[in-house]
Amino acid sequence: MLSMDIIAEIRRRHLVSGESISAIARSLNLSRPTVRKHLHSTAAPVYERQQQPAPKLGEFQSTLEAWLTTEQHLPKAQRRTARRLYEGLQVEGYRGAYDSVQRFVKQWKTCKARPAATQAFVPLVFAPGDACQFDWSHEQVEIAGVVQTVKVAHFRLSYSRQMFVAAYPRETQEMVFDAHNRAFTFFGGVPQRLIYDNLKAVVEAILVGKERTFNRRFMAMANHYLFEPVACTPASGWEKGQVENQVGNVREWLFTPMARFASFADLNDWLATRCQELAQRKHPTDTGQCIAECFAHERAHLRAISATFDGYVEQMLRVSSTCLVRVDRNRYSVPAEWAGKVVSVRCSATEVRIVAAGQVIAEHLRRFGRDQLVCDPWHYLPVLEKKPGALRNGAPFVEWDLPASIKQVRERLLKQPRGDRAFVELLLVARDAGLEPLQVACELALECGVVSGSLVMNELRRLIAPTRPPQLSLPEQLQLRVEPLADCQRYEQLRGTHYVH
Known part of the structure; x- marks a missing residue:
């Protein structure tokens, strides 16, 4: 294909200068039919390749076409782009360029797609922070x-x-x-x-x-x-x-x-x-x-945030007799004193909060499965006071992740007469004192080799007992000049004076 400047030179030399076709052909190293062909050419030559060669893609075209045929039945969101298909072919051993894959995918989709109506739109411009x-x-x-x-x-x-x-x-x-x-x-x-x-x-x-x-x-x-x-x-x-x-x-x-x-x-x-x-x-x-x-x-054009929005969705629910509220196909525990009462349940993206009397009475991490039971064992402690036997098979207590020493003491106490009630009494004290003192008390009892409710309770009481205040040092002005003597005869005098025989 000749360039436009060669065609212009051929036309000038023949039509203006009068040179013969043979002379122009010898001078430009062209054939006479080619010179004769372009004597009447006035428009720029258009070269259109009928088919782009893709020698390295050749053996992989069947694989690529099979993938495209399979994925055309999938939802659009699950179909791979040309780039992802190219990466897949590389795993299969393809060492050619991405352009070859892109052209093949475009041609294949053009043949399969229906012609769509073209819509016109207006370009939009936005100010910063708008x-x-x-x-x-x-x-x-x-x-x-x-x-x-x-x-x-x-x-x-x-x-x-x-x-x-x-x-x-x-x-x-x-x-x-x-x-x-x-x-x-x-x-x-x-x-x-x-x-x-x-x-x-x-x-x-x-x-x-x-x-x-x-x-x-x-x-x-x-x-x-x-x-x-x-x-x-x-x-x-x-x-x-x-x-x-x-x-x-x-x-x-x-x-x-x-x-x-x-x-x-x-x-x-x-x-x-x-x-x-x-x-x-x-x-x-x-x-x-x-x-x-x-x-x-x-x-710099955005409005500053003063406080984060408390983004919850609220609904009023009645607490069941098992101290549970059902939220989104899952159940969450509530303190036992609210059983049978209506509470406010506030669900956010990450947690479930139960509110009553203007206070948050329970908080749980939100679950998104189905038929899950989320329990806080402390919510059921008042029930254990009246029904200590529930400690053995109650769902909140069976799955309670307690420290190893507390679990060992519980297992031993439950084998003893009224051991369940003894362990409940330990939990009642630990509700205010925390599990850490109870864990230490259980470890001390296990070291002694004798585990009983009274022994663990004694250790626990000793650990949480308030410390004795240090001896006060009084200033000299407040100290007694003459300290009183301990004289039992003074009490005998009082006894002799007021006691009537």
């Missing part, structure tokens, strides 16, 4: 050896493009509150507006146009942090297109291949670290800076 976009996504993660679908909360500052993500087992309102607390702490402040879908945790009713009835508890959080909530038009994801695009990117960057962690805490710590690392990427519009540099500028 807006932040929020969305949820569902990702596959292995937690403590169990593969499960987790809900990932996505935040994205619209000006700097700084992102923050956090994973949760559920997509409930208390998780939304906790995600906001984490995000604002990560950002170091609060933007003026937050843009949402019409999710139930935020919006209760969709009215005409942009009018919404927001959830009252959610508005309590918005009022606490002083940001304005904005709900998108239904089915109009482009109104928060940045975070919509982030969902796909984060899935490729962080959750492909599948992430594996021991707990949600470890996963969220890793996600926060990765958000900081990914901020070193170039800003999509201001290419002269990275996202971290733009975020440093935007942070």
Whole structure:
């Protein structure tokens, strides 16, 4: 294919200078048919390669096509990108370039995909600290050896493009509150507006146009942090297109291949670290800076956080006769004196608090399985006073993780007559004194070789007895000049005077 300058020279020499085709061909080392062909060419030549050669990909094309055919039936979130397919081929022995894989995947998807209608959008511009976009996504993660679908909360500052993500087992309102607390702490402040879908945790009713009835508890959080909530038009994801695009990117960057962690805490710590690392990427519009540099500028425009919002969801429940309340298919213990009464149960993302009479009467770490029993043995101590036999088979006490010395003393006492009552009396004293003095008392009793309730109680009382105050040293002005003598005859005088025979 001749370049445009050679074609122009051929035309000038023949049409202007009058040179023959043979002379031009000899001079430019071209064939006469080629010269004759380009005498009438006025447009630039267009070269289109019909097929891009990919010699190293050739033997792997069948494997790649098999993968694509299999994954086209999977949900879009579980399909591998061209980059992940390239990495898979490298494991299989492929040593070619990524571009060859990318072109093949693009051509294959173009042949399989249906033509889609093109939509037009208006580019958006945001001021520093003006807006932040929020969305949820569902990702596959292995937690403590169990593969499960987790809900990932996505935040994205619209000006700097700084992102923050956090994973949760559920997509409930208390998780939304906790995600906001984490995000604002990560950002170091609060933007003026937050843009949402019409999710139930935020919006209760969709009215005409942009009018919404927001959830009252959610508005309590918005009022606490002083940001304005904005709900998108239904089915109009482009109104928060940045975070919509982030969902796909984060899935490729962080959750492909599948992430594996021991707990949600470890996963969220890793996600926060990765958000900081990914901020070193170039800003999509201001290419002269990275996202971290733009975020440093935007942070100064965020509203400072005065206090963290207490993000719990409250419900009123009646305590059962077994001193339990049922929360989200799990049961949590309550002090025995509240059995049969109504209490307030406040659930956050990480804990369950039971409140009554204006005070927190019980706190438990929240569980997310099913049919789990979460008991605090101290809650059942008043019941043991009346029913000490429950010590042997009561669920709170069978699984009680006590120090080894206390367990040994309990096993020995339960083999003795009325030993269960003796051990309950030890627990009643330890409720105020703590388990550490009881542990020391049990160790002392085991060293003696004789274990009885009275012996352990005696050691325990001795350990918790208040120390004798030190002897006071009085100043000279308060000391007696003449100390009284101990004279028993004085009492005899009193006895002789007042005693009537």
